[in-house]
Amino acid sequence: MDYTRGATHENQTRLRLAFFLKHIAIIAVPVALQNLLTTTGSREDTMMLSSLGEKTVGAVGLCAQFSSLMFAGYWGLVGGGMLFCHEHAKHIFTSPFRIF
Numbered sequence: 001m002d003y004t005r006g007a008t009h010e011n012q013t014r015l016r017l018a019f020f021l022k023h024i025a026i027i028a029v030p031v032a033l034q035n036l037l038t039t040t041g042s043r044e045d046t047m048m049l050s051s052l053g054e055k056t057v058g059a060v061g062l063c064a065q066f067s068s069l070m071f072a073g074y075w076g077l078v079g080g081g082m083l084f085c086h087e088h089a090k091h092i093f094t095s096p097f098r099i100f
Contacts, residue, residue: 035071038067038068038071039068042060042063042064042067042068043064045060045064046060046061046064
C-alpha cells in the first residue's frame with residue numbers, strides 16, 4: 001500500500017514515519033509488558049518468601065538476577081543478529097532497506 005501518493009515530500013516523510021512508528025509500537029509494547037511482568041514477578045517472589053528467612057530471600061534474589069542476566073544476554077544476541085541480517089541483506093538485494 002502506498003500511503004504517500006499525492007503528498008508533498010514533507011508529508012511523505014511524516015506519513016512514512018507515522019507508519020514506521022505504528023509498526024514499532026506493535027512490537028515494542030508487548031516486549032515492554034513482558035519485561036515488566038518478569039521483573040514484577042521476581043520482586044513479588046522475594047517479598048512473598050521474606051518471612052522464611054535470609055537464606056531463602058538470598059536464593060530467590062540470586063535466581064531473579066540470573067533470569068535478568070539471561071534476558072539481557074538474549075536481548076543482546078537478538079540485537080546483534082538483527083544488525084548482522086540487515087548488513088547481509090544490503091549485499092543480497094539491489095537496493096538497501098529504506099524506512100524513510
